[in-house]
Amino acid sequence: xxxxxxxxxxxxxxxxxxxxxPELSSDFADRVVAGTRGRASALPxxxxxxxxxxxxxxxxxxxxxxxGAIASAAAATGVLDxxxxxxxxxDEVWSAITFEEKSQASASGSGPxxxxxxxxxxxxxxxxxxxxxxxxxxxxxRVDDKRNIRREDRRDRVDQRIDRVxxxxxxxxxxxxxxxxxxxxxxGIERFRDRADxxxxxxxxxxxxxxxxxxxxxxxxxxxxxxxxxxxxGPGADRLRRFRDMSPEERRERIxxxxxxxxxxxxxxxxxxxxEEAQPQTDPAEAEAQDDPPFPDP
Amino acid sequence: MTxxxxxxxxxxxxxxxxxxxxxxxxxxxxxxxxxxxAAFREVIVEHSPILHRIAYRMIGEAQxxxxxxxxxxxxxxxxxxxxxxxxxxxxxxxxxxxxxxxNLALDRIRLAKRIAGNxxxxxxxxxxxxxxxxxxSEQVSLARAMxxxxxxNQRAAIVLTYYEEMPNSEAAEAMDLNIKAFExxxxxxxxxxxxxxxxxxxxxxx
Numbered sequence: 495x496x497x498x499x500x501x502x503x504x505x506x507x508x509x510x511x512x513x514x515x516p517e518l519s520s521d522f523a524d525r526v527v528a529g530t531r532g533r534a535s536a537l538p539x540x541x542x543x544x545x546x547x548x549x550x551x552x553x554x555x556x557x558x559x560x561x562g563a564i565a566s567a568a569a570a571t572g573v574l575d576x577x578x579x580x581x582x583x584x585d586e587v588w589s590a591i592t593f594e595e596k597s598q599a600s601a602s603g604s605g606p607x608x609x610x611x612x613x614x615x616x617x618x619x620x621x622x623x624x625x626x627x628x629x630x631x632x633x634x635x636r637v638d639d640k641r642n643i644r645r646e647d648r649r650d651r652v653d654q655r656i657d658r659v660x661x662x663x664x665x666x667x668x669x670x671x672x673x674x675x676x677x678x679x680x681x682g683i684e685r686f687r688d689r690a691d692x693x694x695x696x697x698x699x700x701x702x703x704x705x706x707x708x709x710x711x712x713x714x715x716x717x718x719x720x721x722x723x724x725x726x727x728g729p730g731a732d733r734l735r736r737f738r739d740m741s742p743e744e745r746r747e748r749i750x751x752x753x754x755x756x757x758x759x760x761x762x763x764x765x766x767x768x769x770e771e772a773q774p775q776t777d778p779a780e781a782e783a784q785d786d787p788p789f790p791d792p
Numbered sequence: 793m794t795x796x797x798x799x800x801x802x803x804x805x806x807x808x809x810x811x812x813x814x815x816x817x818x819x820x821x822x823x824x825x826x827x828x829x830a831a832f833r834e835v836i837v838e839h840s841p842i843l844h845r846i847a848y849r850m851i852g853e854a855q856x857x858x859x860x861x862x863x864x865x866x867x868x869x870x871x872x873x874x875x876x877x878x879x880x881x882x883x884x885x886x887x888x889x890x891x892x893x894x895n896l897a898l899d900r901i902r903l904a905k906r907i908a909g910n911x912x913x914x915x916x917x918x919x920x921x922x923x924x925x926x927x928x929s930e931q932v933s934l935a936r937a938m939x940x941x942x943x944x945n946q947r948a949a950i951v952l953t954y955y956e957e958m959p960n961s962e963a964a965e966a967m968d969l970n971i972k973a974f975e976x977x978x979x980x981x982x983x984x985x986x987x988x989x990x991x992x993x994x995x996x997x998x
Contacts, residue, residue: 515848
């Protein structure tokens with residue numbers, strides 16, 4: 495690029511220089527000054543003034559630390575494939591609620607299915623389709639029991655994972671968070687959990703109200719309605735529907751292929767495997783809550 | 793380009809250093825922020841000619857150029873409290889006004905394009921100065937046509953560097969561009985201008 499002076503021959507220069515400018519109107523200054531009369535003041539800024547750099551930096555650091563904590567949580571729950579992840583069939587989910595005998599599918603080895611201890615079974619027995627409000631509420635109660643167990647288990651694993659990461663970094667001579675930083679980190683995770691729980695609880699209640707209405711209007715609630723998990727529209731929805739329509743064997747095979755690809759290509763990005771979706775989906779509470787993100791591309 | 797009015801902020805006649813000039817400008821802005829009309833009038837008298845030249849050569853229409861300068865000055869009036877607060881005793885008022893003027897002129901050109909659906913029409917206008925323009929020489933019309941046919945950013949680059957003899961760094965600042973982008977723009981503008989001129993010359997030769 496040329497930054498030399500504008501090269502001009504005399505004729506072109508003469509042409510350009512002839513582009514004269516007329517004088518300003520003689521009363522120009524008066525007009526401008528008159529224009530200020532009754533002029534409204536400038537509008538205030540739409541946004542507040544930027545905070546000092548140290549305050550902005552603090553927010554960035556808190557964000558990074560929180561993101562790191564969430565990443566650790568994601569890793570603890572499946573990203574690194576440290577945990578056994580099995581996707582149960584609908585039969586298995588149902589049997590976990592009703593304590594029925596497991597179906598042949600589950601008995602054929604689709605992985606362990608957690609069931610509540612018999613002592614947690616309430617006085618109401620669930621037999622056949624759910625056609626009384628007592629049975630429906632009993633289902634909800636058992637779902638809540640399982641959900642609480644599962645939630646505590648998840649939290650323990652995340653906490654342990656954070657502990658292990660800190661220990662490992664310390665052993666490797668890498669910087670570790672100070673007790674204050676660690677406390678803030680855990681508080682951040684706790685806030686994140688609380689918000690997620692609140693949202694999940696709201697959706698659960700909405701869904702339960704809908705199921706109560708269904709029972710009232712139709713006289714019964716089918717198994718499929720209880721364990722149905724709506725799939726939000728969006729990228730990957732069709733893929734997830736196909737995945738759910740597969741037989742248990744096909745699903746296991748797809749998961750195995752997915753894990754192979756993942757281990758072959760390094761750790762999958764966190765965004766592809768959020769915390770919740772790495773959980774074993776034997777938890778009927780989560781099935782009911784319908785708030786799990788889609789399973790990653792199997 | 794030589795011989796026209798000298799920009800007071802480009803060349804403070806050796807009486808003031810740049811620092812002194814910036815301090816003086818800050819003082820004027822502070823007075824305007826207090827709504828002192830005399831200070832505002834002083835700024836108008838001092839800076840309006842160069843702003844008008846810039847606007848006129850970019851737009852090619854005298855009345856519209858005056859409107860742009862008036863709007864730039866009123867923006868100074870509106871924003872003086874904020875400018876004064878941020879100035880901290882030093883401000884280059886000329887540069888600020890040029891930036892506002894160039895942006896206003898670019899906005900007008902773009903608006904005209906949107907309305908017309910193409911380049912700003914080269915048509916006779918009914919403004920009061922039209923009569924005067926009728927008697928302009930053919931050379932003046934040619935120069936005006938060459939400049940106003942350039943894309944708006946190129947127009948601004950030529951006006952600021954050639955006609956106002958601003959250093960590239962100052963012109964880049966007035967256009968909110970970094971220096972590399974501005975030099976690239978200026979190169980394209982010069983090439984386009986030369987091509988236009990040569991095309992005209994060849995047309996005349998035939």
